Each structure stands twice: as C-alpha cells, then as structure tokens.
Amino acid sequence: MSIRLNPAVVSDIGPHRASNQDAAFTASWGAAVADGVGGGPSGDLASAALVHRLVPGPMRITEPEELLARIREANWDLRAHVRRDPSLQGMATTFTGIFVTPDDRLLLAHTGDSRAYVLRHAQLLRQTRDDSYVQALVDSGLLAPEAAASHPRRNIITASLGGGEEDVVSVAEREAVVGDRWLLCSDGVSDYLDDEEIGLTLLRHRDVGPAAEALVALALESGSRDNVTAVICDVVDGLADLHERAAFAGSAAERFQEQLDVIA
Incomplete structure (x- = not known):
C-alpha cells in the first residue's frame, strides 16, 4: 500500500493585522506552515522566503537527515537576505511541516509554536511541543496548562529560523496511517x-x-488577533505525485518565487 496527502489550506490576514506573516504550501508529498516571528522585521518575507527556498519545485525526501539538511539550506537563505539588507536583521519564522517519503513514511519537521495535530479514530493527538516561554513554564510546573492560552507572554518563542548557525529544528518520523487527518496551523x-x-x-x-x-x-x-492559517491533510491510499509542484498560500502566495532574491 502506498500513501499520499490530500491537502487544503486557508490563510486569512485577520482584522487586526496589516500584513499576512503566515506562509504555507501544500502538495500530495508534503505540506507546511511558517509564521513570521512577531516583533521582528519583515516576518512576511522570512516565512515566504523560507518556504520558497525549501520547495522551489517538487521535493523528494528519503531520510530525516536529508530533510534537516534541506531546511538548514533554506535557513541560510534568510541569512543571505539580511546580509544584502541589514535592516532585516532579526527577521525569523517558525516552521512546521510533514513530508511523505518514497517508502511511505511520514517525516515531521518543527521549530517554534506553529503546531501539528493528527486526528486518528476521532481522537485529536498533538504532535509538536511549542518552543515557547509559556511552554517552558508549563513543563517546569510553574504554570498550569489551562492558564497557558491566556498568559500575557504566550507569544514569546524560544526557537525559530532566522538564518543563524545556532537555529534549532527537529525532524522525526511519525506513523503514516490511511484515514488520519493532519492539521498544521499557526498560533x-x-x-x-x-x-x-x-x-x-x-x-x-x-x-x-x-x-x-x-x-x-x-x-x-x-477573537483571533493574529493571522490565521490552517493546513489540513488527509492521509489517503495512492501514490504521491513526486513531480507535482507545491501550491502556496499566505505570504508565500503574495510574494511569488520570482520576486524573491535567488541566492546561488
């Protein structure tokens, strides 16, 4: 049996923001959401540039190490943008994505506080841990989990991609089950x-x-006061089209690939 993704994405700027700093892509072989880090410059450029550099065309990933290397290469592109325009110093983005391998495994990549969930047998299972100040408080027992959503510092994240050598992203294998419904979403x-x-x-x-x-x-x-992006993917029986080009949403759709600087 082979698997593929049946995806859809909706991204809305929301009534309280001047620009959409969320970027997303979908394909039968993968999907992701990235969210420009609030408080920094050009979050929309950071998320769009990362996504476009990662998937400029069809993407064939076979091992976690290969995906990690591709994400790091895309992250270096952010550093190149900053070198060309120092006013962009500090721009960064979260990233959460799933990728189907040719041998029907599922790879999950994550950094920041954009989340991945899977709905399996009518049960919602969270697949990522927020890299955030509030999550650290919860983990240490200093904050009750139910208080996290209303904490005034809930938007402070502790990991993201901004072009730095020290930036951290995790890649892990997840079980690929036909009938699962994955959700990737911004905060x-x-x-x-x-x-x-x-x-x-x-x-x-x-x-x-x-x-x-x-x-x-x-x-x-x-009452969301942020950009709102949801990527939903059903895991279905069938072959992923490894020649399919990704479809983009949010800032990645507004900033077309040819409009981004291409760093050799």
Whole structure:
C-alpha cells in the first residue's frame, strides 16, 4: 500500500493585522506552515522566503537527515537576505511541516509554536511541543496548562529560523496511517481554540477544504488577533505525485518565487 496527502489550506490576514506573516504550501508529498516571528522585521518575507527556498519545485525526501539538511539550506537563505539588507536583521519564522517519503513514511519537521495535530479514530493527538516561554513554564510546573492560552507572554518563542548557525529544528518520523487527518496551523488558530473545538471542527467536515475554511472562520469568530492559517491533510491510499509542484498560500502566495532574491 502506498500513501499520499490530500491537502487544503486557508490563510486569512485577520482584522487586526496589516500584513499576512503566515506562509504555507501544500502538495500530495508534503505540506507546511511558517509564521513570521512577531516583533521582528519583515516576518512576511522570512516565512515566504523560507518556504520558497525549501520547495522551489517538487521535493523528494528519503531520510530525516536529508530533510534537516534541506531546511538548514533554506535557513541560510534568510541569512543571505539580511546580509544584502541589514535592516532585516532579526527577521525569523517558525516552521512546521510533514513530508511523505518514497517508502511511505511520514517525516515531521518543527521549530517554534506553529503546531501539528493528527486526528486518528476521532481522537485529536498533538504532535509538536511549542518552543515557547509559556511552554517552558508549563513543563517546569510553574504554570498550569489551562492558564497557558491566556498568559500575557504566550507569544514569546524560544526557537525559530532566522538564518543563524545556532537555529534549532527537529525532524522525526511519525506513523503514516490511511484515514488520519493532519492539521498544521499557526498560533492564530491554536491560541484561540482549545483542542476540543479543533477536534470537533475536523470531525464535522468530510472534505479537507470545508474543514480548513471552518477552522479559520471559528478562530476569527473566537477573537483571533493574529493571522490565521490552517493546513489540513488527509492521509489517503495512492501514490504521491513526486513531480507535482507545491501550491502556496499566505505570504508565500503574495510574494511569488520570482520576486524573491535567488541566492546561488
């Protein structure tokens, strides 16, 4: 049996932001969301540049080490942008993505506080740990998990990609199960909806497109003050098209590949 992704993405600037700093891509072989780090310059450029450099065309990944190397190469591109324009110093982005290997494994890459969830047998399972100040407080027992969503410093992250040699990203294998529904989302979703609301929304909609639209709409109705991006992928039986070019959303759609500096 072979597997592929059946994906959909919805990205909304939201009513409180002047630009969309979320970027995303989808394909039958992979999908990801990146969120420009708040408080830094050009978060929209950081997320879009990273995504475009990572997947300028179809992507064939066979091992975790190969994916990690590709992400690091894309991260170096951010450093090249800063060298060309010092005013961009400090720009950075989160990144969370899943990738199907030719032998039907699933690789999950993550840094920052954009999240990955999987809905399996009607149960929502979180697949990433936030790299954030608030998560560190929860882990140390200094903050109750239920208080994390309303903490005034919940948007301070402790890991991201900004072109630095010390930047950290994790890549891990996850079980690929036909029938699973994956959600990759920016914190404009996860900061405003609890796991129960997310899980019920994913369950209510048979198709990925309406599910993504409903999740983004619910986050906006719940008062999200950020950009809101949801990537939903159903794991289905079939061969991933390794020649398929990715579709882009958010800042990655607004900043087309040819508009980005190409760093040799």
